[in-house]
Amino acid sequence: MAHDPVHAEHAAPDSHAAGEDKHHPGWSTYWKVAVILTVITIWEVWAYYIPSLVASRIFVPMLLILSGLKFVIVVMFYMHLKYDHKLFRVLFTGPLLIAALTGIALLFLFGQLVARFGPG
Amino acid sequence: MSAPAAHHYTTTGLDSKKIAIWAFIGSECMLFISLISTYLIYKGRSLVGPFPHEEWTGPDGRHYEPILDIPVTSASTFVLLMSSLAMVLALAAVQNKNLPKRTRGDRILGSSKLWLWMTALLGATFLGFQAYEFTSFVHEGLTLSTNLFGSSFFTLTGFHGAHVTAGVIWLLSLLAIDYRRGLGPADALNVDIAALYWHFVDVVWIVIFTVVYLIE
Numbered sequence: 001m002a003h004d005p006v007h008a009e010h011a012a013p014d015s016h017a018a019g020e021d022k023h024h025p026g027w028s029t030y031w032k033v034a035v036i037l038t039v040i041t042i043w044e045v046w047a048y049y050i051p052s053l054v055a056s057r058i059f060v061p062m063l064l065i066l067s068g069l070k071f072v073i074v075v076m077f078y079m080h081l082k083y084d085h086k087l088f089r090v091l092f093t094g095p096l097l098i099a100a101l102t103g104i105a106l107l108f109l110f111g112q113l114v115a116r117f118g119p120g
Numbered sequence: 121m122s123a124p125a126a127h128h129y130t131t132t133g134l135d136s137k138k139i140a141i142w143a144f145i146g147s148e149c150m151l152f153i154s155l156i157s158t159y160l161i162y163k164g165r166s167l168v169g170p171f172p173h174e175e176w177t178g179p180d181g182r183h184y185e186p187i188l189d190i191p192v193t194s195a196s197t198f199v200l201l202m203s204s205l206a207m208v209l210a211l212a213a214v215q216n217k218n219l220p221k222r223t224r225g226d227r228i229l230g231s232s233k234l235w236l237w238m239t240a241l242l243g244a245t246f247l248g249f250q251a252y253e254f255t256s257f258v259h260e261g262l263t264l265s266t267n268l269f270g271s272s273f274f275t276l277t278g279f280h281g282a283h284v285t286a287g288v289i290w291l292l293s294l295l296a297i298d299y300r301r302g303l304g305p306a307d308a309l310n311v312d313i314a315a316l317y318w319h320f321v322d323v324v325w326i327v328i329f330t331v332v333y334l335i336e
């Protein structure tokens with residue numbers, strides 16, 4: 001095959017000017033990402049149906065970590081933030097962090113999260 | 121033949137439309153985190169059922185099962201994840217439109233119409249799942265005004281569904297352009313912007329699926 005768009009790892013001619021520092025990945029990366037996302041989702045749903053795991057203290061942190069992992073993978077590879085200009089990362093992560101911290105503060109304020117300090 | 125798209129570059133050298141979509145996505149993060157926070161604050165504070173994960177017997181003696189249907193929602197989550205894969209393939213097909221396609225695989229992967237159709241259909245399927253879920257909840261006695269769970273649940277997932285609907289309309293408009301004059305590398309930025317919006321809708325659902333459906 002003289003040229004293989006299946007494994008083409010290049011971007012549009014004017015994409016560098018649009019802010020893409022590195023070349024976008026190709027099909028070989030995209031399908032692997034899809035498989036990883038599917039496996040993590042199956043893992044999450046599987047965990048939901050194990051009562052002993054649901055009752056354990058690791059259940060919620062595990063689900064939050066897996067969800068966060070899927071979030072990061074989609075943002076990095078499908079939204080190409082890993083390959084794009086740093087300004088886009090700032091525009092995305094800045095408001096995301098502010099909103100997340102505000103959300104966590106609200107959960108503490110309304111008693112859904114409680115910090116325990118000291119004995120007892 | 122593709123008409124060249126007008127690009128407006130800023131002093132940073134970056135296209136203004138791409139900066140705008142990332143700024144928009146940043147503001148959307150704030151919207152959805154406020155909705156998710158509201159859901160979490162009201163979680164467990166409903167005085168009457170139906171409840172998301174617990175059984176409940178009403179004052180009239182009617183018994184309610186936990187209302188969330190995890191198998192159905194897992195299927196719709198998978199559909200939305202696969203729509204993201206179709207979207208990146210649609211973008212790649214537009215970017216590589218002018219490259220020669222010698223094999224059947226090249227032609228399939230290089231068909232922007234196929235992948236745009238696939239993305240829109242998967243998005244519409246997700247909306248179908250959501251319509252089924254909302255309808256069954258209403259039939260089981262959960263509405264926007266039943267309890268705090270109903271109010272916060274329908275608001276959060278309804279806002280997300282509205283975003284998916286907007287995304288499907290956006291994809292269909294891209295398809296119309298593709299059929300009218302063909303999408304090529306000159307249009308890659310416009311397709312990229314639509315793709316960023318679509319993936320954002322996907323990542324929001326990733327969080328909602330875990331926080332609302334899986335965490336009891």
